[in-house]
Amino acid sequence: MFRFLVCRGIKGGAPQKALSSLGSINPARSVSSLPFATVDAEEISGSQPAEVQNLVQGKWTTSSTWNTLLDPLNGESFIKVAEVDEAGIQPYVESLSNCPKHGLHNPFKAPERYLHLGDVSAKAAHLLSLPKVSNYFARLIQRVSPKSYQQAHGEVQVTQKFLENFSGDQVRFLARSFAVPGNHLGQQSHGFRWPYGPVAIVTPFNFPLEIPVLQLMGALYMGNKPLLKVDSKVSIVMEQALRMLHFCGLPVEDVDFINSDGKIMNKILLEVDYVAWVCDQDAYACSGQKCSGQSILFMHENWSATDLISKLKDLAQRRKLEDLTIGPVLTFTTEAMLEHMNKLLEIPGSKLLFGGKELENHSIPSIYGALKPTAVYVPLEEILKDKNFELVTKEIFGPFQIITDYKNDQLPIVLEALERMHAHLTAAVVSNDPLFLQEVIGHSVNGTTYAGLRARTTGAPQNHWFGPAGDPRGAGIGTPEAIKLVWSCHREIIYDYGPIPKHWEIPPST
Amino acid sequence: MFRFLVCRGIKGGAPQKALSSLGSINPARSVSSLPFATVDAEEISGSQPAEVQNLVQGKWTTSSTWNTLLDPLNGESFIKVAEVDEAGIQPYVESLSNCPKHGLHNPFKAPERYLHLGDVSAKAAHLLSLPKVSNYFARLIQRVSPKSYQQAHGEVQVTQKFLENFSGDQVRFLARSFAVPGNHLGQQSHGFRWPYGPVAIVTPFNFPLEIPVLQLMGALYMGNKPLLKVDSKVSIVMEQALRMLHFCGLPVEDVDFINSDGKIMNKILLEVDYVAWVCDQDAYACSGQKCSGQSILFMHENWSATDLISKLKDLAQRRKLEDLTIGPVLTFTTEAMLEHMNKLLEIPGSKLLFGGKELENHSIPSIYGALKPTAVYVPLEEILKDKNFELVTKEIFGPFQIITDYKNDQLPIVLEALERMHAHLTAAVVSNDPLFLQEVIGHSVNGTTYAGLRARTTGAPQNHWFGPAGDPRGAGIGTPEAIKLVWSCHREIIYDYGPIPKHWEIPPST
Amino acid sequence: MFRFLVCRGIKGGAPQKALSSLGSINPARSVSSLPFATVDAEEISGSQPAEVQNLVQGKWTTSSTWNTLLDPLNGESFIKVAEVDEAGIQPYVESLSNCPKHGLHNPFKAPERYLHLGDVSAKAAHLLSLPKVSNYFARLIQRVSPKSYQQAHGEVQVTQKFLENFSGDQVRFLARSFAVPGNHLGQQSHGFRWPYGPVAIVTPFNFPLEIPVLQLMGALYMGNKPLLKVDSKVSIVMEQALRMLHFCGLPVEDVDFINSDGKIMNKILLEVDYVAWVCDQDAYACSGQKCSGQSILFMHENWSATDLISKLKDLAQRRKLEDLTIGPVLTFTTEAMLEHMNKLLEIPGSKLLFGGKELENHSIPSIYGALKPTAVYVPLEEILKDKNFELVTKEIFGPFQIITDYKNDQLPIVLEALERMHAHLTAAVVSNDPLFLQEVIGHSVNGTTYAGLRARTTGAPQNHWFGPAGDPRGAGIGTPEAIKLVWSCHREIIYDYGPIPKHWEIPPST
Amino acid sequence: MFRFLVCRGIKGGAPQKALSSLGSINPARSVSSLPFATVDAEEISGSQPAEVQNLVQGKWTTSSTWNTLLDPLNGESFIKVAEVDEAGIQPYVESLSNCPKHGLHNPFKAPERYLHLGDVSAKAAHLLSLPKVSNYFARLIQRVSPKSYQQAHGEVQVTQKFLENFSGDQVRFLARSFAVPGNHLGQQSHGFRWPYGPVAIVTPFNFPLEIPVLQLMGALYMGNKPLLKVDSKVSIVMEQALRMLHFCGLPVEDVDFINSDGKIMNKILLEVDYVAWVCDQDAYACSGQKCSGQSILFMHENWSATDLISKLKDLAQRRKLEDLTIGPVLTFTTEAMLEHMNKLLEIPGSKLLFGGKELENHSIPSIYGALKPTAVYVPLEEILKDKNFELVTKEIFGPFQIITDYKNDQLPIVLEALERMHAHLTAAVVSNDPLFLQEVIGHSVNGTTYAGLRARTTGAPQNHWFGPAGDPRGAGIGTPEAIKLVWSCHREIIYDYGPIPKHWEIPPST
Secondary structure (H helix, E strand, C coil), X not given: CCEEEECCECCCCCCCCCCHHHHHCCCCCCCCCCCCCCCCCCCCCCCCCEEECEEECCEEECCCEEEEEECCXXXXXXXXXXXXXXXXXXXXXXXXXXXXXXCCCECCECCHHHHHHHHHHHHHHHHHHCHHHHHHHHHHHHHHCCCCHHHHHHHHHHHHHHHHHCCCCHHHHHCCEEEEECCCCCEEEEEEEECCCEEEEEECCCCCCHXXXXXXXXXXXXXXEEEEEECHHXXXXXXXXXXXXXXXXXXXXXXXXXXCCHHHHHHHHHHHHHHHCCCHHHHCCCCCCXXXXXXXXXXXXXXXXXXXXXXXXHHHHHCCCCCCCCCCECCCCHHHHHHHHHHHHCCCCCEEEECCCECCCCCCCCCCECECCEEEECCHHHHHCHHHHHHHCCCCCCCEEEXXXXXXXXXXXXXXXHHHCCXXXXXXXXXXXXXXXXXXXXXXXXXXEEECCCCCCCCCCCCCCECCCCCCCCCCECCHHHHHHHHCEEEEEEEECCXXXXXXXXXXXX | CCEEEECCECCCCCCCCCCXXXXXXXXXXXXXXXXXXXXXXXXXXXXXXXXXXXXECCEEECCCEEEEEECCCCCCEEEEEEECCHHHCHHHHHHHHCCCCCCCCECCECCHHHHHHHHHHHHHHHHHHCHHHHHHHHHHHHHHCCCCHHHHHHHHHHHHHHHHXXXXXXXXXXXXXXXXXXXXXXXXXXXXXXXXXXXXXXXXXXXCCHHHHHHHHHHHHCCCEEEEEECCCCHHHXXXXXXHHHHCCCCCCCCEECCCCHHHHHHHHHHHHHHHCCCCHHHCCCCCCCECCXXXXXXXXXXXXXXXXXXXXHHHHHCCCCCCCCCCECCCCHHHHHHHHHHHHCCCCCEEEECCCECCCCCCCCCCECECCEEEECCHHHHHCHHHHHHHCCCCCCCEEEEEEECHHHHHHHHHHHHHCCCCCEEEECCCCHHHHHHHHHCCCCCEEEECCCCCHHHCCCCCCECCCCCCCCCCECCHHHHHHHHCEEEXXXXXXXXXXXXXXXXXXX | CCEEEECCECCCCCCXXXXXXXXXXXXXXXXXXXXXXXXXXXXXCCCCCEEECEEECCEEECCCEEEEEECCCCCCEEEEEEECCHHHCHHHHHHHHCCCCCCCCECCECCHHHHHHHHHHHHHHHHHHCHHHHHHHHHHHHHHCCCCHXXXXXXXXXXXXXXXXXXXXXXXXXXXXXXXXXXXXXEEEEEEEECCCEEEEEECCCCCCHHHHHHHHHHHHCCCEEEEEECHHHHHHHHHXXXXXXXXXXXXXXXXXXXXXXXXXXXXXXXXXXXXXXXXXXXXXXXXXXXXXXXXXXXXXXXXCCCHHHHHHXXXXXXXCCCCCCCCEXXXXXXXXXXXXXXXXXXXXCEEEECCCECCCCCCCCCCECECCEEEECCHHHHHCHHHHHHHCCCCCCCEEEEEEECHHHHHHHHHHHHHCCCCCEEEECXXXXXXXXXXXXXXXXXXXXXXXCCCCCCCCCCCCECCCCCCCCCCECCHHHHHHHHCEEEEEEEEXXXXXXXXXXXXXX | CCEEEECCECCCCCCCCCCHHHHHCCCCCCCCCCCCCCCCCCCCCCCCCEEECEEECCEEECCCEEEEEECCCCCCEEEEEEECCHHHCHHHHHHXXXXXXXXXXXXXXXXXXXXXXXXXXXXXXXXXXXXXXXXHHHHHHHHHCCCCHHHHHXXXXXXXXXXXXXXXXXXXXXXXXXXXXXXXXXXXXXEEEEXXXXXXXXXXXXXXXXXXXXXXXXXXXXXXXXXXXXXXXXXXXXXXXXXXXXXXXXXXXXXXXXXXXHHHHHHHHHHHHXXXXXXXXXXXXXXXXXXXXXXXXXXXXXXXXXXXHHHHHHHHHHCCCCCCCCCCECCCCHHHHHHHHHHHHCCCCCEEEECCCECCCCCCCCCCECECCEEEECCHHHHHCHHHHHHHCCCCCCCEEEEEEECHHHHHHHHHHHHHCXXXXXXXXXXXXXXXXXXXXXXXXXXXXXXXCCCCCXXXXXCCCECCCCCCCCCCECCHHHHHHHHCEEEEEEEECCCXXXXXXXXXXX
């Protein structure tokens, strides 16, 4: 599933720092000299209406349709928002679709981005600590979401502190992983935090700066590419904040920003889901028992040069019904599996490597399947063809696998095949070459991945996390982390026992 | 949202320990002496079919409808499963509905249950370490999900190790919380892991013991009450495992166990959602900007005896449009808010405490709202009445609140009101009495809760987690934990570099 | 034990960031305008020698003795360091001694200091990110510890990034604690990170800025008060850095800074140890088995007004030798205990509350002790007197305790008594008043503290950490944390597999 | 430094579980059938005295000297303890010395031992949960450390729960490490918990089972080899507990157990320090500024076959005084360094590779050093010779290094050289071969280790832990973990607010 976050409103005011130090700020206007700003918070009015643009694929754009906002204090038409209609969604769909599921960065891909985002945060925090800048945003907030100056300024301060918190190395500390010794020498299981890739954020009107900045930066820090939609009534604040972040070094392609109504937004997300990968919600529906792993073996040319296939065949042929090392298939009949095999064998270049026949001398009832261990070879280039891809990657929950091979320079094609699959439970990367492992792990999203020359799904320590990645509802099993993340939610209690400071008096309203 | 987990199948075999030590196990039958077992794994056959029952509200039950299973190896009708049909779902709905959202236990409620479940796990782990018991389950698995003895036995072993892992104090270690110093003396923010309350687990056929036991125990450890449905083809294994867990001390009311088709299961879950709380999925839909907190003040009789209300009134009246300490409401018109107020004032015993009028001398356009700070008193017993509850707890995203009061012995009624609300974002419990705080926190689920005499939503440290609890998709904001949990997913890499052990040889097939 | 850290040299250069962005820095002089600096890195020479001062109790001071340094590049006498000799150590001893063992702050004392130090760090990080400032320190380092400009500048950058890392809320995140549910409702065990109070840091010449700033700030963040001594050959760098930190808001009393030889430093530390608390190294010596807890009951006047003492007496008298609820004392003879008791009874106002006699009808050999449960009352003001303190707080490892009482306004005297004791293993604070608990916990250092109305040493969950605080060698027992901290040390492996960037070329020497 | 733990006594009783379930235990004798026990707790008396043996190198031994204990209840000579005198310490010294500093296991060495110790714990926990066994130990405790049966039994129960806590995978979870992304692709820093290797534990009389078992198992879990000495008055309890642990699978060589007086124990520890490695306490003394890293390059034959040395020479010769890429040495004069070099060149087979001359055209004062970058080759086999080892590994804090080379089968010799060095700060293992890295890392203890083809001390991320390993007082720098571990200690607060259970009554004395 696509990570799609709708932020609900927050009642009652942002947490604030003591505001006593605000005395020196002159809330009068001083905007014009801000190098990133394109509007003047004080001057927006019916006679000088401001314009809010969209951002996609690194470019600020307007639109043929303008949505006009009334000043909540006097009813003047004071802001024009460029709204994207159905005809205009294609660039947003493309932009999201171009981000792979493994994200813009992860611990095995472009880790320098963690540091860079730490720098962006430090710089933005410093800017927001300047009275001129914090006043600009406080006033801009007041214009569209009327609240007292202290409340609006408090929102800016919370945002500023948040950015300070993720300065320097603190972004990469968010990607901290852990590892536990395995069952034998050379084995270790590692738990990583992985991005979702393309994501969408929809935020409400009541905290026009704090909510979108915090969620946006959080999404970026972890390696996602966000499409951000803020309630149009207040989106001018975040449009200006994005310009400030660009000024501080945020790459302009990292975030897309859209003004639209909910229907258009929904349409984009549906298209992204369809284009990038079909939503696997059926995997979560109650009706079926679907397996999350397509059974396919990608064999590097170095392995092809060995007798690997012939050994696989020998081992498969040792299996027998008597000791149940081969047995009935509960979800597919023999006929269905053979029919599937025959369709595969029609693909040019494909061939039966072994198996492909019904078990002999068995009394398995016909509602179940009875097939010898079977492997079908399909050429890599054929797998990737649109007309074949779904057929080849169809899950057969039985003793059936696809085998293909690739040359060294075809690794990107293999990775593309992985990206296009719909389910990402397990995989094994059988190599002891750290650079190869890094390349494959950094460009894939299987929730449980076995890596190394002894990598295999049946030899892992019993305590490892077993579950899919890429879906916020994905449920792991087998470890303390799995139990905590799947079966409980976070709850925060803020104790504030006091004492009340001596000489405390009721402060002015805010 | 209800925590509803569908476990997908797992391809390729459970992780296993080295099996070399299995030599001494005699796979021959020896079941009859197991004190918890109601079937004999070896004897099940067409002539002596086994029966699988359901468990609800602590009682094993049969059903008028039996589903008959064929032996996958020879086609005999060898197991009869009592299937629950639509007429029989009421006890399951009731059982789930009776579990509050804050669960059977949490760090502030019945913590001795953490220890007790640690004991149950230790005892069950010991039982499963006995060859007689592990062989029983391995053979039972083989009968319904044919695989080699080593594979079936491996599944039992993984389950046994899992239970060992959560012996002793390890269950309570799962509930480990953390805390961070606040902004001033007496303030600290604490992050807890909170249960969801009633939950449902649906598991597939391929690992009839391991998947349901691991997910079931995980759910129980964290304080949930699970309804478990295993694929009927293999549910006999888990039925026997539940009997073993009861034998080890698991309270019989802790888990319900049902055999049914997916439609029936779905119906139960929908009813639970409806009875216990209306699904708040609209909170996540794209269209609206909904706030998650109902604005209501429950005033203990000790506070009622003070001049709290009159002080509230004085402070409200200091607010003025000029400095925006009161301002336009962006989502409700004045008219809509007054209409809501008038409906409330029709409730017997209710009264306007202050406000209730449009702002004076304003130029706020009529599409927005302009209301003086308003408070309406409604008697507690009226709030709880079905005909009033929805009206009173309706969210008005404006300067509008409900005030009620309660006597010391009415605290359970207040807690019931909290339980019945649909959204659980923030709350403040204004007391320095640790026992009172414990009672209220332990019986509620607000995601962000302020506690203590200085508790207030606007004075918390900027770095605290802000978000709702009770929904696996709930998204927090503001802390490193929030970023990690909302914007990334877990990925596990199991490295297995080797070396291959000296003198290694190909083992027999499994 | 006093936390006393000698930093050893670091071989081979500080870790550095890519230096490619340094092109725009003009290493020519531009120091004069730095508002905190008192020397000009470029101008220091034999004709214009610089002076290095000391800092104690918030005041910069010189000395009657000057140590003159030769310029390592040309032998000129270019820096004069004010060295503290034996006559001058008193202010340093006093300054350290005035810091209590529980530190300048901890989670229960002055938590706003965590935030303040986060602000200081953010400001200092920003200053060091300015080319003018980083160049100043790089050049100053080069003058006293000759290395290439890139190496010196790299040291400044690492320091800058470190300060960024602990901006905002990140200092208080270092004080993150954890908690685990207890055995029954109302019980929880919490693990905190506690400061040592006064500490000393001695750093070498090779990284004149990085090592002292990182260790100094680390010590400050956790709540300690450091006395810093940098190798005099390079201490000018840190003297200027301290002035910069003061400019960024660091309170001038937080750190003392001394130039001296090792003997003088040693003398200060010994005096601090003697004045503030006698070193408890005997507790760690091999010879004896010393208990860490003085047995003493401080009774608040509210308790005194009850029949607590008479109940204690009744319960003590129920104990009998037959069931070993009272038994032989293995480390003190009866005679020794009675002699100790009689000495206590000579203190004015003291009295025997109960016990004080040998057991009757026993056959315990005379090398062991046989005493009835005994309690002696001693007035609080007498306990605090120097002539009595050691006697009253002497550990008797037997059924023997001191009881005293105090009025509400005498709590500071009780806390002073706790501070003066030498061993800090366990304590119980029997109250449910959160403000009282906060006051006592925040001003004490017992490693294992039981708090709450049911607080008692014999009813805690079996899994809690049991061990003394206040000594870096202190060893806890009973929890996973204890095992990890006591029985293993940290080891860091930095993997750097590559790949080598394309088109990489050998850079210039640094 | 050697990890040497003296456990102080614990006052006031072990934490206990509710004892209400003890009713069914018959405290009468039933020992004889315990398969591991060599004494009968009830029968020990003056006429049938028990004997306590020592355990070393896997063998139980007696001694020529017996220490006779008096029954504390009646004065009879009831236990004889085999005391080791000065003549007998050699086997203990050897046994400890044979354990390398990197321990019996660590995440890169024998990880199956983590699992095995989990099994031992599960089995021992099960044994201690049997009334027959727990009663045996409770009675044995009562015989030597007289306390009530409930107190003695409580001690057994706490021990039992502790062992349950570390069943299954929980031992390896203690070795959980963490990792943070590095500065560029392929770089990651990992933090591990590392054992100390040989350690000693001295425990007091008051908790004869709980304290030694908890500390002993903690030490074993993390990979250490402990020598255990329990107060002779009560050591019979732990002697029997060790026999039980052996019965549960603990290898007999894992723990040595000694009865002796403190002087003998001290002597063993001093010898171990001397034999295994000279105590590096001088590194911590105030006087000097000592670097922890010996500068030495071990070159694998594959590297020798390249032009690595000639490239090193070229790069060294690019350095010049003008830009300070070579500069004055602050702690050694030119003369001292040349003298050291000449001594090295007297070793057979050694030769000057480059440098070895004073800098030209410099004005560095003669109190400092001025040397060209210098490398001396010494053959590996010469380095290991006792007469050369100290000379070759002497730290020269200047531009001076030793270079040697080794053939593939000489890796164990290289590892031996690392083991014999006295300081273990940094190392770089320059290889991308995961098996080679595993071998070297698993058999060494450098606190900060750089691994991989790009491994180098000057290119690591600025946020990595920098510090030595192997000393409990070792102080890291540079990371949040370093700050927390170096500058604060653990403090535990156990809250117990209540409520008091209804109908609670004063229980009998214990």
